[in-house]
Amino acid sequence: METATRKHPPYLLIWLYLALLTAAELALAFELPISQNMKLLLLMILAVWKAALVAMFFMHLKFERWNLRILAIVPLPLAAIFILAAMTEKIW
């Protein structure tokens, strides 16, 4: 088997990245004087970024075949559709 010579992504570097992003989130949430909506948007971007890092590198999605990536992503549009649709109940 050729597994022994496989190259791994830089896990510790990703970990550092995640720690920094978490610190950024905390700073954003409590220190920075910006509007609530801006805060929400930026925090969501940071959270999704961290989640993507975990999915791509720790769960190795980046190195899997494209159809496994699609399989993994399929539930997300459904989730978005549901949440957005139900949210419209309060805007009419």
Added chain:
Amino acid sequence: MTHAAVNAMGPPSPTARGVDAYDMKLGMWVFLGSEVMFFTALIGTYVILRFGAPGEWARPGIVLSIPITAFNTFLLICSSVSMVKAYAAIADGNPKLLNVWMLVTIICGAMFVGIQVYEYQHLIHRGLLPSGVREGSELAELVANGTLPEATMGLYGSSFYTMTGFHGFHVTCGVISMLYLYVTKALRGKYTPQDYRGVEVVGLYWHFVDLVWIILFTIVYLV
């Protein structure tokens, strides 16, 4: 019913067929799809209720303790790293290192749950219940003096405990599964560089649980 475990591990080959994932790995990804939808129901409900709430939502940091949960978040991320290091260890042919990293993951995971239980106890003591704020409690006073909004605390308690509780339940299941694999397989040297599927598959589950927490921590504690 024996098949050669050829190319069961490692990156997909250019002539790969289908999704090129062995059954257990494909099965775990499929199952995680259902878990995404489960957390969609819970987290989506939180988003929907908060978006349509009849009043202000409590500002972050007043009810929930940010320092403890920030540390907990860091702990869970560390456990994700140790999990993937365990995976890398056995992939590179080092079962002893696998055992070390797996134990680290289990301990970090258990600590996460422990800290959450402590957080829950503290919150209940302060007066946050699934039904809202308990009368005569510390939080009730904050409601009375206007620091916390009265109209939405019922929703606050409901959504907080349900979301974090089920996440904690999933973490607990992960810890128990890992402990089981650790004791029955890893410690007995049953994982080899040719076949470490259990490690990879439980790792996928563990990373997913971490991923959900990353989202949860942001939208429950920080927003």
Added chain:
Amino acid sequence: MLASLFVPEGASRAGWTEYAPLSASFEYSGSNVGQMLWSVSIIVLGLSSILGSTNYITTVINNRAPGMTWFRMPLSVWSLFITAILGLLAIPVLAGAAIMLLFDQLLHTNFFNVAAGGQPLLWQHLFWFFGHPEVYILILPAMGMVSDMIANGSRKPVFGYHSMVFAIIGIGFLGWIVWGHHMFMSGMNPTLGTSFMVSTMVIAVPSAIKTFNWMGTMWRGNIRFHVPMLNAVAFVAMFVIGGLSGIFMAATPVDMHIHDTYFIVAHLHYVLFGGSLFALFGAITYWYPKMFGRMMSERWGKIHFWLTFVFYNLVFFPMHNLGMGGSMRRIYDPTMYDFLKPMQPLNTFISICAFILFAVQAIFALKFIISLFRGPKAPLNPWEDNGLEWTLPNPAPHGNWERTPSVYRGPYEFSSPLVEEDYLPQTRKLPTDPEPAQHVPAASH
């Protein structure tokens, strides 16, 4: 759920849809433990369905025999595959909703409690987000099996096999964005409602494609009217009627008048009974020999079919009239309303036919049990079909095949010019057939 019948105050009282706040609050429903047991049983049953779906999906993607490409799979397998995906992604949402309902009941959380800012409509959204894929879960396997039975009964390939596959996928895909059509009268956002009206009308298209293809399959076929074929053809006709009434409801302005009337009851029974149940009768008869090694009685099968068909239509077709006349669902005594009194004879007629219909099912049940012991022993391939399962002994042993079979062609090669018989099994190798690529299967456990 059965246990909930025996607790104090009895079982859940909020209908299968369990709308909040009736279901969430004891003061409204009068049923305490019974309601909670409902929630718990949904969660447990849901988990088992999710795990079953995981199994089906993984098996279909990874463990097909060599030569069994995606487009050589029988439509029954395709439909089960898409159904599994629907279940996998829809049932967890129901589970989440049931958990929140349980917590509202047990822990006095406020998800659906308006006084504390909760949203009862949220329950409806959650429930129907599951509920609509659920009805496709109920019909798609039936459609797939009907395709197999009709092709077999017509001794012809399924007309438009590829479009049948894409129609199944299309129904599965569109089924996610129509759930609001169960909520037109709920007071939901009207703009959102309009979007659901449009998507619901669109979803009629793939089903129509399938209907035309079933007819195309039968057209000029060498038809064998065996019991499965009778049931399968009845499926097509009855499902069309149910689908047509569905168009009425898809239009929101019309639905405002017929929602929660017997028109809806007629629709759902035409697609569920006229659809799924006839398909089920046919499918049980069809695969019974493979499961149990004996044939079900052809004569009694026909008697059961015709009696069921006649009385089923007598029961459910008049419900269209009842609904149009204003008869609502779930009321104890319609005669308390003056405007419903003239329709009471129709109600009585329906009830009598319903009792007879129920009694007729004893034929099927008895036939099922008696044939286990006294049915004629079945040959390996009693219907002269092409699928892999017919190469197995009756009943199939554990693990099915000792040696993995190879597949050389699609599943519907009936009346093929290549051979003398009017069927050509998928696993039969002709001299001109190339061997399929023996891919190295990934390790399976």
